[in-house]
Amino acid sequence: MKKIIFLLTILSVFSACAQKNNSTKIIQTQEKTKDRMDTSKLNETVKKAFDAWQNGNAEVFTSYFTTDAKLYDDGSPRDFKKFVKDACGHEKFTTIDKIENEGKEIFGQFHTESWGDFKTYFKFSLNSEGKFDKLEIGQAN
Template sequence: MRTYKLIIIFLTGFSCITCGQNTNKKKENLQPQLSKKQQIMDLSKITDPEVKKAIEALQNGDKSWYSFFTENPAMTDDGRSIDFQSFFSNALGNEMFLSIDRVENDGKNIYGNFKAGKWGTFQTYFKFHKNAEGKFDKLDIGQAR
């Protein structure tokens, strides 16, 4: 009789564990998966062609990002001067816009929700400044208020 009770307890416990595992799998399967198309952000609001290409490179973590800028562009982050190359050596491929909410100044000022790596996600601006040759010689970034 005692063996019979132990078998019933064992089977009941095993059954509960199995049900719990199946339930978790069912919940996992209900989570929506983003398709590749849904993961691509709409950049159509950006009207300046060079800014649009630069932002595409930024979004993709593509080193062609640097080709849109002069050799040593000026850069500010919330008004403080910082080194462009040093900043983007860490940011490129890790930081990106999650949405483009507003575009101003003939397509050179971009505002949107930005994923800034370890700093979190917040509203940000990128203000591109072009020189006479059409390259960007300055970039102002910061938290949009």
């Protein structure tokens, strides 16, 4: 009986160490992702829309767009409202690799439940009232 108790004690110590190591790895991964998501160079309105997208908040995301906003996916027109409904909360950037055009274009790694991970871009077009009237998305090189 003492041997069984001793073995159980040893196993619980090893298990606790493994859990601690897994927790440390998860925290380190989250920190690396956070470091790779620097949004400080984004246009102020783009940043707000981007944050809403990343948080899966379709209502807030669409509030930055005109009611007749256009969406182009690799140059082809798509239904903007359907895209947001289907993708927001299920797809998001995992890194930001580059920001261009005065903070209105985002390039980075993107994760989707159906297509996996790939490089993509979101290019936001602001109208004179400060709303987005066009979003171009697509696979980046």
